Amino acid sequence: MNPQDELGSDPVKAQAQNDLASTWMKRGIALLEESSPASLRESLVCFDQAIALRSVLPLGENSFFRYCFIASWMNRGDALTRLGSTGDLAEAVRSYDEALKHARLLPLDENPLYRKRFAVAWLNRGITLQQQKKNLAEATHSFGESVALLEHENAATIPEQKQLLGCAWMNLGNVMLELAEPDLRSAAASARNALRCLAEVESRDLISAEAGLKARLVLCRAVAGLISKPPTVPATINDLVAEATDTVDSGMKLVREWETQKSVAFRELSQELFRFGAHVYQKHQPHFLVEFLLESLDPCQSPGAAINSAMHLEALRALRRSLREMQREGLNRLNASAFDSFLERLAEMSSAEQRLEELRKPGS
Numbered sequence: 001m002n003p004q005d006e007l008g009s010d011p012v013k014a015q016a017q018n019d020l021a022s023t024w025m026k027r028g029i030a031l032l033e034e035s036s037p038a039s040l041r042e043s044l045v046c047f048d049q050a051i052a053l054r055s056v057l058p059l060g061e062n063s064f065f066r067y068c069f070i071a072s073w074m075n076r077g078d079a080l081t082r083l084g085s086t087g088d089l090a091e092a093v094r095s096y097d098e099a100l101k102h103a104r105l106l107p108l109d110e111n112p113l114y115r116k117r118f119a120v121a122w123l124n125r126g127i128t129l130q131q132q133k134k135n136l137a138e139a140t141h142s143f144g145e146s147v148a149l150l151e152h153e154n155a156a157t158i159p160e161q162k163q164l165l166g167c168a169w170m171n172l173g174n175v176m177l178e179l180a181e182p183d184l185r186s187a188a189a190s191a192r193n194a195l196r197c198l199a200e201v202e203s204r205d206l207i208s209a210e211a212g213l214k215a216r217l218v219l220c221r222a223v224a225g226l227i228s229k230p231p232t233v234p235a236t237i238n239d240l241v242a243e244a245t246d247t248v249d250s251g252m253k254l255v256r257e258w259e260t261q262k263s264v265a266f267r268e269l270s271q272e273l274f275r276f277g278a279h280v281y282q283k284h285q286p287h288f289l290v291e292f293l294l295e296s297l298d299p300c301q302s303p304g305a306a307i308n309s310a311m312h313l314e315a316l317r318a319l320r321r322s323l324r325e326m327q328r329e330g331l332n333r334l335n336a337s338a339f340d341s342f343l344e345r346l347a348e349m350s351s352a353e354q355r356l357e358e359l360r361k362p363g364s
Contacts, residue, residue, distance in 0.1 A: 014057055018065055021053035025072060032079055040079045047076040059102070063110060066102050070117055073099035074124060081128045089132045096125035108149075112157040115149055116164070122146035123168050130175050137179070143172035162197045163208045169194035170215040177221055184225040191219035203257055206265060213269040216251040220244055220276045241284040245292075248277035252296050256304030267306055274311050278318040286322050290352040293318065297359060315356050 028046030031039040054069040077095035080088040103118040126142030129135050146168040155161055173190030176183040194215035202212035223244045227237055255270040274296055281289040293315040299305040 014062070014065070017053055018057060018068060021050040021068065021072065024050040024053070025068075025075065028075060028079075032075065032082075035082060037083065040083050043079045044076060047072055047079065051076065059105075063107055063114070066106060067111075067114055067117060070099045070102050070106075070121065073102070074117075074121055077124060077128065081124070081131065084131065086132075089128055092128045093125060093132070096121055096128065100125065109154050112155075112159070115152070115155055116158045116160075119146045119149040119155075119158075119164060119168070122149065123164070123171065126171055126175070130171070130178070133178075136175055139175045140172065140179075143168055143175065147172060162201055163205060163211070166194045166197035166201075166208060166215065167211045169197060170211050170218060173215065173218040173222070177218060177225075182222075182225065184222045184229065188219055188222035188226070191215045191222065195219070202254060206258075206263070209254060209258060209266065210269070212254060213251055213266055213273065216247050217269070217272060217276070219247050220273070220280075223247075224276070224280075237284075241280060244280050245277070245285060245288070248273055248280070249292070249295075252277065255306065256302055259304035259306060267308060270306060271308060271311055271314075275314050278314050282318045282322050282325075286325065289318060289322055294352060294355065298355060312356055312359060319352060319356075 024046045028043040028050065031043035031046065034040075050072040051069070054065065054072055057065040057069065059066040059069060073095050077092040077099065080092035080095060099121045100118075103114075103121050106114040106118065108115045108118065122142045123146040126139045126146065129139035129142060147165065149155065150158065150161060150165040150168060158164070169190050173187040173194065176187035176190065195212060198208045198212040198215065201208040203209070223240050227240050227244075251273045252270060255266045255273075258266055277292055277296070278289070281292045295302050295305075297305050297308075297311060297315060
């Protein structure tokens with residue numbers, strides 16, 4: 001009798017073997033979370049042990065055993081992706097392919113966790129393919145499969161459905177920007193879909209907040225490309241600029257909300273978003289530039305505004321670029337009414353520059 005037949009005829013023994021595999025999995029996950037090269041290599045040994053133990057379980061007779069078997073392959077793929085060498089990434093894709101081969105055999109509507117695991121396997125495979133940077137079309141396909149599973153009418157009961165769907169849409173939009181010929185419109189549409197999914201959860205869930213900020217960066221990059229892509233009519237440019245500034249404003253507000261909760265996890269993302277915002281306001285809506293800069297950086301105006309020297313320097317650069325643009329226009333072109341407006345903006349920018357310098361001082 002082969003091991004699978006033996007375990008199939010002895011449910012107690014099969015459960016004990018699956019429990020033993022779970023012990024190996026827990027040890028592997030603990031090592032995975034350490035995330036050092038040595039711990040990741042050691043975690044692979046644990047996941048391989050779990051795979052070996054579960055490969056002889058009666059998977060066809062017990063869907064939950066197959067569900068656990070899939071997790072073993074997925075965690076193996078995660079560890080290899082984190083290691084990140086060319087060979088590790090290729091082996092990670094193989095691990096996800098093994099997971100997907102078995103996920104296709106799950107009765108998806110028997111348990112919402114089955115559909116969730118299937119969707120996450122596609123999502124993780126896409127992330128690994130994107131990291132490889134050699135098969136972006138296949139990464140796009142993987143993210144699309146994840147979206148389809150999570151948008152299915154029977155997916156509503158999946159735990160964290162909105163979070164996962166938002167992550168899938170965000171990653172799909174991101175990879176579309178990395179194609180040899182970026183698909184700007186589809187990337188923007190994907191980012192919008194991500195933000196719709198994440199709107200209800202990004203203020204209370206860290207993973208959703210990170211995905212929401214990354215989706216905003218995707219949308220901003222796509223919009224910037226569309227603005228600069230000729231021929232673009234002025235009305236369309238105005239709509240795109242308005243969308244870009246709204247996107248930046250909502251992202252900076254989200255970061256401030258998390259800062260007031262003592263979370264500093266998003267300062268790097270907010271710096272990138274702020275840099276884009278300063279540029280688009282300075283170039284397309286200079287009359288709102290000062291308001292954006294101080295709302296983003298002055299805690300007296302906005303609780304949670306980050307103290308970030310790089311952002312302060314970027315703000316000063318934006319102000320000085322705006323001043324140079326005003327000087328280029330030339331005072332001789334201004335009538336009396338326009339001259340008054342010019343002086344008001346000049347005073348506003350001078351005051352803003354002074355405030356930014358104050359905020360850069362220690363203890364401000």
